[in-house]
Amino acid sequence: MSLARILVPPTAKRGELVELRIAIQHPMETGFRMDNNGRVIPKNTVNTLICRYNGAEVFRAEMGSGIAANPYLQFYIVARESGNVEFNWVDDLGEKGAASAPLQVTS
């Protein structure tokens, strides 16, 4: 399970735009580098990240070697109901990661 830091504001007004941030600790290995013995280090990137809000997918990122190491994404969602903001991601080796935070919506 890989590590990540997420930033989800604890509360928001209904209909408000909420800024979300996520930074995943991951080398995003390109597959073009070699180790000290001249062997190619296999490509290993976080290929899919999905953000769900109250169980429904709102944002998805399919990434590759063009994304810098320790991928960082910042985007918005609209606060509708109180609930969980969940992030799920998987890398090329099949290693999965998850993080979630509650978002309380006030009217």
Added chain:
Amino acid sequence: MKTSDQNRQRRRVLKRLAGGALLPLAAPALAQLPTVRPPLAELVPVLKEITQGAQVREARVKLEIPHLAENGHLVPLTVEVESPMTPADYVRTLYLLSEKNPRPVIAKIGFSPGTGRAVLTTRIRLATAQNVVALAQMSDGGFWAASTEVIVTETACLDAT
């Protein structure tokens, strides 16, 4: 200490400089700044595969990326697509494309009406100085794009480093 007469003279000179001399200098310099340039020959096959021959219009997408990146390993970028983001009209997919990276598709981002605003900030790798393209597909199937040239002084090396 300056007399008021000297001050007036100084202001006149400054005014003339600002109005007459500086502006013609600044205008051609601005015109030379890299902006949208359509050819992007290396990207044509990639664009064709994504758009299936549909027309791509250069508007509505704003790509904020430094013109001069000191380090290609980490180039911050923000893309904003103008869209009401309602269930009837929203940005479905945003592609970040690079002209000269070994893999031209940097990322494929899926937005939804729940996103509220089609804005993404992230950090990308650039193998060399090149054009970066943000291509957005709207829910009606239309394509909109923006491109910017980025000069990279230290590249994201492809060999053992």
